[in-house]
Amino acid sequence: MAQPAAAAEEAAVDARRRDFAALLGEFRRTAVLVPLGGGPGPEGERGLLTADLNGIRFILAFSDEQALARYAVARGEAAREWTYQTVLGARLLDVAVPAAGVPCGVALDCADGEEGMVFPPVRGIVPDEAALDVDADTGDMT
Secondary structure, eight states: OHHHHHHHHHHHHHHHHHHHHHHHHHHHHSEEEEEEEEEEOTTSSEEEOEEEETTEEEEEEBSSHHHHHHHHHHTTOTTSOOOEEEEEHHHIIIIIHHHTSSSEEEEESTTSGGGSEEEOSOBTTBOGGGOTTBOTTTOOBO
């Protein structure tokens, strides 16, 4: 009797993986808003706004100005001007994340609770050289 339950669970996991792959593909093809932080980036320009959580840096991205406004309100900073760049999701994952120099992912619409999305620094989301689940010396998954 355990076999049908295991098969149903496996099917549910496969469905969640397919759903996430679709969301990831959509994010990679979509231009998002990325606020500029206060500190300089690697070239001396203002860096992207980030937040650190459990030793991982997340670039904060927003699907539109309304999502950015909800974030500003949640921070109590709705009155200030928010300067941002429009960046393709693929460019964030493939270029900005590896350039961070520390474990880094992307948080999309982080003020929107369950409607937001986190793209962690793992294989299949970011390049292998920036993925935490790949051994840097051997290239093997850990």
